[in-house]
Amino acid sequence: MAAAQKPTPLLKDELDIVIPTIRNLDFLEMWRPFFEQYHLIIVQDGDPSKVIKVPEGFDYELYNRNDINRILGPKASCISFKDSACRCFGYMVSKKKYIYTIDDDCFVAKDPSGNDINALEQHIKNLLSPSTPLFFNTLYDPYRDGADFVRGYPFSLREGVPTAVSHGLWLNIPDYDAPTQLVKPRERNTRYVDAVLTIPKGTIFPMCGMNLGFNRDLIGPAMYFGLMGDGQPIGRYDDMWAGWCTKVICDHLNLGVKTGLPYIWHSKASNPFVNLKKEYKGIYWQEDIIPFFQNLTIPKECTTVQQCYLELAKLVKEKLSTIDPYFTKLADAMVTWIEAWDELNPSADVAKVAAK
């Protein structure tokens, strides 16, 4: 059989787990065996006077809205309120190389053999092995145990590129939009697809923030989750927005995005009528947004994530403002986000990325 498998590094001093919450953190009890060694960044949404109890034994920092306002000052306007999009504040204040973010209604899933899935370990495996966006491998991730590149795969492309994002999936309640939820209220995702694959270059995808890992050094500044929730005309498009921006920047900088394993168990179906109100505009707007992202080019001179992102902000203002004035606000917020990011993460990091 295959050579002895190397154990996956824990990365416990290099990875932060970012969790947005407005309710409670009871779900952490189930994750304890897998999360206890890691530092948590809790971003408390909603009423800052509410006390969110963190289960005993976890090492964490917690930020509520007052903290966000205090730390960012006027720039806090770019962080959403009353929406899980606020989680990206956690990315900004983290000092670690890797981030794993998970929703507070996501639990440990079981694989087909009945074993608990250590989702974090799989994300780490995904992030530490290369991606292959330049040519599709029909056996999916060639770096996984038991797999490899297939016949016809050029040898010059077999080193792959660094992986920036690891996008996990969900069993039980699937991540459907409101119309689909309304039509299929009972549908559950029971299919365990034992694959990780790289999303090809030039292809964008709908990124879900429920179970997501990324290399903060490589792509962090692109993971802005936009203006959603209170006072905004749209919701439930935060992770979508971050995903589209992230993917075009990854394509430009020759970084990879993987999707597939690991699965988590998504337990809570949000109210489809509430969702419909939040998503309604997005459903129309995405018809224009998708072609926008598919057709844009980032100039060669943009060699850092921040430069790429600011270029995107410019293009959003130029091309999408005609859809709705919201996009002007969003473009401005994207700029504010980068300013805030750079303030909290001074230039050593920028140079590191540019040097690649």
Place this chain on the structure above:
Amino acid sequence: MSQVIIKDDEVDIVIGALQSDLTSFMEEWRPFFSRFHLIIVQDPDLKGDLKIPEGFNLNLYTKSDIDRVVGPVSNSISFSGYSCRHFGYLMSRKKYIITVDDDCTPARDTNNKITDAVSQHIINLTTPATPFFFNTLYDPYVDGSDFVRGYPFSLRTGVECGLSCGLWLNLADLDAPTQALKPELRNSRYVDMVLTVPARTMLPVSGINIGFNSELVGPALMPAFRLAKEGKLRWETVEDIWSGMCVKVVCDHLKIGVKSGVPYVWRQERGNAVESLKKEWEGVKLMEDVVPFFQGLRLSEGAVTAEDCVGEIASKVKEVLGGNDPMFARAAETMVEWIKLWKRVRAAE
């Protein structure tokens, strides 16, 4: 959610016979083949008669049929080895063609249940493909699945599927260097899904286990690009990789989809990877030019059929790659001859 009604008379199963005794192969596949019409083409290099069990509705073609139909053109087009099945495609009049190598048998899924590769290919070919945006739950049309949040509604009707690329358990379709380096490596991972390969993304199509819509893409599956003495072992074959990239370019241009994933077949042990290394290095080297060429290829708006597309690809091959290696110039010529042959055979009806 879709109920796929398989019209048996729309399907041909084409088998290229590289071994004389097809008895155990046909018996293993009988439950899945028997309702369909089969076209068996004997490798023209294989002497003697084939042994085929009773009870199948089939047409058998041999070297003499190939010589009769193809005529003097058979000097430039070789139907030797795996390429013999292309003669079967030429002869078929059905809409859907499914083909598996004669050293493959039905595979079992993770519940140890035997899977019907033929039905799965037909399902892939008769349900829409979604090449313009990636669905993270893979095939949205299968029971229990759908498009995820963020998937544009205007893209949810999908497009027709032209090619269905299946996979292999046990002996995976690795190249000789990879298999030689990892002689124990066997594929035991059954990945229960099929996905649409996005538009403009190239992939290596393995000829071992595929299905296609012959009306849409038939002419693009051709025995045009062959290494010297290629054809008896997959490790030494590039013809399917070449033609697969042509098919993908054609599909991207005509806005048709290509799917990859289930069904699996179980591939038996055959050959020696280290031995094949001697021949295969040539193909490995050529792939370095081939992939960037196909990735950058764009066809004109005037190309509206697969035949048109193949003609344009052939001239671009000659123009861009012809100087790199005489194999490419030969491939371009063969592609042109193939299209002429394809049209001639069809016009003769």
